[in-house]
Amino acid sequence: MTQYLQDPIFWVLLAGILVAIIAISRDRKRISELRREKEDLKTHYANLENHYAEAVEEAKDRAEEATKTALKSAMRTLQGLAGEQQLAITKLQEKYGELHILQDLLDISHMNSQFARRAQSIAVLCDGWLGRQRSAASLYDVVRSAKGRIRYFTRVEIRAQTNFAIASRAVEPVALTLAELLDNATSYSAPETMIEINIRPVPKGVCIIVDDAGVGMNEEEKDRAAKLLSGENSPGVSGLGNPPQFGFTVIGVLAARYGFTVSVDSTSPYGGVRAVLLLPEDLLTTIQAPEPEPQPEPQPKEFPTVAAPRSMPPEESPVAPSTTLGGLPKRRRRGAMSIVPAVDSPDVPVRSSEQTASVMGAFQRGTQSGRSSTNASSEGPETQ
Amino acid sequence: MTTPDEPEQEQPATPLVPAYVITNGRSLLDDDTLSLITLVTTAQDAPAVQHLDPEKRRLLELCSGGHLSVAEIAGHTQFPVGVVKILLSDLTQGGYLVTRAPIPAAKLVDRNILEQVLHGLQARFG
Numbered sequence: 001m002t003q004y005l006q007d008p009i010f011w012v013l014l015a016g017i018l019v020a021i022i023a024i025s026r027d028r029k030r031i032s033e034l035r036r037e038k039e040d041l042k043t044h045y046a047n048l049e050n051h052y053a054e055a056v057e058e059a060k061d062r063a064e065e066a067t068k069t070a071l072k073s074a075m076r077t078l079q080g081l082a083g084e085q086q087l088a089i090t091k092l093q094e095k096y097g098e099l100h101i102l103q104d105l106l107d108i109s110h111m112n113s114q115f116a117r118r119a120q121s122i123a124v125l126c127d128g129w130l131g132r133q134r135s136a137a138s139l140y141d142v143v144r145s146a147k148g149r150i151r152y153f154t155r156v157e158i159r160a161q162t163n164f165a166i167a168s169r170a171v172e173p174v175a176l177t178l179a180e181l182l183d184n185a186t187s188y189s190a191p192e193t194m195i196e197i198n199i200r201p202v203p204k205g206v207c208i209i210v211d212d213a214g215v216g217m218n219e220e221e222k223d224r225a226a227k228l229l230s231g232e233n234s235p236g237v238s239g240l241g242n243p244p245q246f247g248f249t250v251i252g253v254l255a256a257r258y259g260f261t262v263s264v265d266s267t268s269p270y271g272g273v274r275a276v277l278l279l280p281e282d283l284l285t286t287i288q289a290p291e292p293e294p295q296p297e298p299q300p301k302e303f304p305t306v307a308a309p310r311s312m313p314p315e316e317s318p319v320a321p322s323t324t325l326g327g328l329p330k331r332r333r334r335g336a337m338s339i340v341p342a343v344d345s346p347d348v349p350v351r352s353s354e355q356t357a358s359v360m361g362a363f364q365r366g367t368q369s370g371r372s373s374t375n376a377s378s379e380g381p382e383t384q
Numbered sequence: 385m386t387t388p389d390e391p392e393q394e395q396p397a398t399p400l401v402p403a404y405v406i407t408n409g410r411s412l413l414d415d416d417t418l419s420l421i422t423l424v425t426t427a428q429d430a431p432a433v434q435h436l437d438p439e440k441r442r443l444l445e446l447c448s449g450g451h452l453s454v455a456e457i458a459g460h461t462q463f464p465v466g467v468v469k470i471l472l473s474d475l476t477q478g479g480y481l482v483t484r485a486p487i488p489a490a491k492l493v494d495r496n497i498l499e500q501v502l503h504g505l506q507a508r509f510g
Contacts, residue, residue: 086398093403097464098420103412106404106467113402132397140438141401148405161435171400 064236071237072128075119079131082116110148117149117179121250124176125237134171136285139164139206142171143197146178152186156195163286164199164206170283173254177262180247181210181275189214189272196268205284208277213270224248225264231256258283403463406439407470418469423451423484430480439463440471444480451484 004010089109096102116131123129137145140161147156166174185195193213200207217225228235228248234256235249251262261278268274426448433441439461446452446460458468475481 083398086402090398090402093464093467094462097458097466097468099466100412102464102466105464106407109402110404110409134397134400137400138438144401144405148402153405154409175400 060238064238067237068126068128071122072126075123075126076129078119079116079123079129082112082119083132086112086116110153113149114151117176118246120172120176121180121246122237124250124253125234125240125246130172130176132172133168136165136168136287137171138162138287139166139199139208139284142166142175143178143199143208145171146175146182147197149175149179150183150186152191153182155186155191155193156182156197158197158199160199162199162201162206164201165285165287166279167283167285170258170260170279173258174260174277174279174283177251177254177260177277178208178210180251181262181264181277184247185210185212185214185273185275188212193270193272196270202278205278205280208279210275210277211268211270212272213268214272216267216272217264222265228252229255229262229264403467406437406463407467410470412466413469413473417473418454418483419485420455420465421453423453424457424472424476424481425451425484427479427482431478433480436480440475440480443468443471443475447481 086109089105089112093102093105093109096105120131140158143158147153147158150156182195189195189212195213196211198209198211200209225248227233229252231252231254234253240246240249248264254260255262259280260283262275263278264273264275266274266276424447426444430444433444436444442461443457446457454465454469454472457472458465461468463471472481472483476483
């Protein structure tokens, strides 16, 4: 051992080992420091990246929001104008109903409806205005309204009439949804084929079934459609694709907002697509009158005295006397006709027997008092 | 979101079912098929009305009381006359309604006859 101690090489080696140990430990320290630094940098980078993604997302959202706001406002104006125009056209149709121009007015009305529908669809994507709230309407009328909003509406055949009615708030959304379905159906099928609509009551509500005889959809398209129709993660205005496909996206938004479901995953008996719109019970209602259509007809001002009986429900008409007091046969009409005053005999509007009796009694009392007060009549007051 | 040219909320509603859907896009009839004063009434042995459109059922109801002219019907339904004519023609073809052509306007009596009568009267009383 001592011989080693005296060996200078030993000392050199020892010094070398010591230096190496120090160097290694220093390096280790540096490496760990570097590692820590690297970790820090990594987290910093990740943070930055996150922020960046967030910022991008935020910017995208903001841009989408801005687009939506602008479009919403623009569409609202367009929708309003389309509504005004439709009103004007309706008035013109009444005014020139006898002339040949009516044909053109009907065509213009049709074009205007399509135009209004496009504006409405875009408005839906922008969470905008769906149009005037309609009063509750029969399902049949809503389906027909939808039919009128597409170009080739004469190809649509409504198979069944039902007594179902749609609640006021759901009339426009359902009509718009159906219109989009019908638009798809007519666009993806041959021009000479028909689109068939059936209405079926189901335990959960009512199904409106739209069958076309088109080419159908493949699985991929069906999956994509199902995703859009579910209304989750609506792609919004910017995600409509090119060319933009409105239909299913609009339907998805409406379905999610109003709580009905639409599916297009089955095949129609004609080989095309069968779209099924399921309306839950809470969107349905009942309409007391079988017809929601007849609006109160304008009451002529020259017969203020016969205005009161007009408010009578038509059910009362059967009890009306079938002859006039003069013994002449009286026209009996139900429903709308009872509110029409006849020009020569204001008596024609149907009255209940009690009312007739009281009116005649008042008349008689009047004539009696008149005669007895003046006593001018050669016949003298009638004794009663 | 309001804009200056925002539509007025109070504007009356347009009909839910437009007229061109009610006629199912058919073109107007020729003028001579139905005139404004053609009289219409329900047929005696009309088929069942269940599958008819509500508008057509309403027309039948209107006509069930007796004879009505086309113009009157149009007035009651508030549809354009041309549209009413299409519906009425449909119903007539379906056997629900019968139409009666208007009674031709009385021809003016021959002036000669009137003069002869006048002369006769004058000769007798004048």
